[in-house]
Amino acid sequence: MIGHIKAVACAVIGGAWLALASVATAEDATQTAAKTDGTGLEVHAVIMEGAGAISKDVSFSLHSATRSGNRKLEASGTGGQAVLEAPPGDYILTTVYGATTRKQNVRIDEDGSHHVVNLDAGEITLDVIRGVGEPSVTKPIEWKIMTYGKNSNGNRKVLYEETAVKPFLVLPEGWYVVHAINEGELIKHTIEVTSGVRYDYTLVHY
Structure with a gap:
């Protein structure tokens, strides 16, 4: 609460x-999420560490992590949580909630990954x-x-x-x-x- x-x-x-x-905008280091049984990236956001998942009004977008600066949008989703379908590899995850935007480097494993965004x-x-x-x-x-x-x-x-x-x-x-x-x-x-x-x-x- x-x-x-x-x-x-x-x-x-x-x-x-x-x-x-x-x-x-808050920036985090590269994070490797734990493997799940799904594919792509399962993601949800919390307003602070230890808090419950935000239930709505969060938007997620996943872009390729190319160094050229021309990053392709691979997947997007809205709501309290989302599954972003993309092949295994390194990506940039952008999370927006209200006036808060957080960008993070994430990695999708072969069996899919799960990631929690701490908006702090x-x-x-x-x-x-x-x-x-x-x-x-x-x-x-x-x-x-x-x-x-x-x-x-x-x-x-x-x-x-x-x-x-x-x-x-x-x-x-x-x-x-x-x-x-x-x-x-x-x-x-x-x-x-x-x-x-x-x-x-x-x-x-x-």
């Missing part, structure tokens, strides 16, 4: 944030109020989730965009900067995402 934490964030209109680290992710909701104790803003807000760190040009990478009243997101563990545009004004705040924990963030727009 995922933990649940509420946080009220006193947001800032304008201004800048100190860049310390960057969190984006957490859940967040985002909300805006006009002052402490005030009700939530009911009009759609433009949201951007950005990396906490900046690139060599001094820019953050936009990881996710959505126009919604109160979005629900699944993100890899780490720190992020949230930009919210409400009534034409930009609100900024730094948020934390923890694996296996849900945070409800309320930004205060003074």
